Amino acid sequence: MAAPPNEGTGPRMKLVPQLVAIVVIVAIATPLAARFVPGTRPWLDSAGLLAPLTALGVVPADAAEASATARPGGGQGAGGGGGVQVIAAEPERRVLSNVIDAIGSARGAQSVDLSFGVTGRITALRVAPGNRVEAGAVLAELDARTAQLLVERARLVLADAQRTIDRLAQLAQSGTTTSLQQQDAELALRTAELGLQSAEQDLEDHILTAPVSGYVGLIEPQIGDLVTSTTTITRIEDRSNLIVDFRVPERVAAQVSPGAVISATPISTPGHAIEGRVIAVDNRVDEASRTLRVQASIANTDDRLRAGMAFRISMEFTGAEVPAVSPLAIQWGDGGAFVWVVRAAKATRLPIRILQRNADAVLIEAELLPGDLVVTEGVQALRPGAEVSIAAPRS
Numbered sequence: 001m002a003a004p005p006n007e008g009t010g011p012r013m014k015l016v017p018q019l020v021a022i023v024v025i026v027a028i029a030t031p032l033a034a035r036f037v038p039g040t041r042p043w044l045d046s047a048g049l050l051a052p053l054t055a056l057g058v059v060p061a062d063a064a065e066a067s068a069t070a071r072p073g074g075g076q077g078a079g080g081g082g083g084v085q086v087i088a089a090e091p092e093r094r095v096l097s098n099v100i101d102a103i104g105s106a107r108g109a110q111s112v113d114l115s116f117g118v119t120g121r122i123t124a125l126r127v128a129p130g131n132r133v134e135a136g137a138v139l140a141e142l143d144a145r146t147a148q149l150l151v152e153r154a155r156l157v158l159a160d161a162q163r164t165i166d167r168l169a170q171l172a173q174s175g176t177t178t179s180l181q182q183q184d185a186e187l188a189l190r191t192a193e194l195g196l197q198s199a200e201q202d203l204e205d206h207i208l209t210a211p212v213s214g215y216v217g218l219i220e221p222q223i224g225d226l227v228t229s230t231t232t233i234t235r236i237e238d239r240s241n242l243i244v245d246f247r248v249p250e251r252v253a254a255q256v257s258p259g260a261v262i263s264a265t266p267i268s269t270p271g272h273a274i275e276g277r278v279i280a281v282d283n284r285v286d287e288a289s290r291t292l293r294v295q296a297s298i299a300n301t302d303d304r305l306r307a308g309m310a311f312r313i314s315m316e317f318t319g320a321e322v323p324a325v326s327p328l329a330i331q332w333g334d335g336g337a338f339v340w341v342v343r344a345a346k347a348t349r350l351p352i353r354i355l356q357r358n359a360d361a362v363l364i365e366a367e368l369l370p371g372d373l374v375v376t377e378g379v380q381a382l383r384p385g386a387e388v389s390i391a392a393p394r395s
Contacts, residue, residue: 141206
């Protein structure tokens with residue numbers, strides 16, 4: 001009959017792989033911790049493992065020397081003490097900036113839709129779409145033959161009224177005319193003068209001129225077309241400067257004023273930012289959108305921009321000075337964001353509120369005391385109240 005198997009053989013055989021796995025994990029984790037977690041280096045040094053790891057190149061030589069000076073009896077680090085070694089610095093003070101982005105549409109500094117003041121048939125077009133014209137330039141003409149005849153008739157009536165006045169003046173010297181006749185003649189003369197002015201104005205209305213300098217838009221009517229005073233002939237746009245309309249949130253309404261600097265970037269050409277200035281601010285906040293309408297002027301000296309284009313508008317508002325720390329110092333816990341600070345050579349966990357994130361710093365609100373140092377490296381080994389040794393920053 002076969003002998004029963006040894007009862008302790010099974011558990012011992014299962015324990016061996018587990019021990020091997022633990023040894024492998026420790027062998028992998030120890031070099032990684034020594035290289036990337038500075039707070040573990042003093043412990044490894046006291047266990048006699050730091051020197052071999054340094055010889056293998058896992059830990060930089062300068063970091064090993066700093067860890068050796070941080071352990072008890074090994075001297076003091078750059079900040080003194082023999083606690084957990086960290087890199088820390090006083091927080092900077094930076095001005096809190098609030099950047100507002102908006103989308104706006106542009107129009108010319110001056111733009112006018114043009115039409116004739118009278119009904120008539122077009123006989124001449126003096127410009128083409130896209131031409132630049134100066135104020136007063138003739139753009140188009142209507143058939144003005146009838147209007148010219150009316151002017152000539154009005155001149156004849158005026159001349160006849162003037163002769164009547166002259167004749168009555170001679171008769172008045174001999175006493176053969178009455179004051180009533182003179183009054184009627186003066187009234188007729190004044191009426192003739194007004195008739196001539198009206199006829200001349202009607203004749204001028206048959207010529208379309210540019211009221212402002214700018215560029216001619218599309219011309220829909222053609223020569224021979226019958227147009228009225230409601231028919232738009234073309235549009236003159238002065239785009240030497242563009243006016244951009246946009247809206248800002250009501251929370252910055254009190255900070256927007258004429259003269260404020262804006263940055264306008266055409267949506268069609270990202271990266272081509274143009275500086276401009278606010279020229280007008282509405283007098284009330286829109287109740288539906290809770291925004292304030294603003295107008296800004298931007299230069300268009302190279303004539304690359306067009307009215308109607310969309311722009312991304314940025315405005316920066318500066319606020320108070322607040323502490324600024326390295327992004328590496330920001331930690332997160334159950335209660336939100338916090339940083340580790342060094343007070344009296346001991347670690348203190350300090351809750352913060354993040355106000356603004358920049359590329360190189362985070363602006364925060366925190367109850368910092370004078371002399372507090374914010375830890376940027378070595379935070380993994382810190383505990384509240386732990387003794388801290390300050391190491392020199394890496395070059």
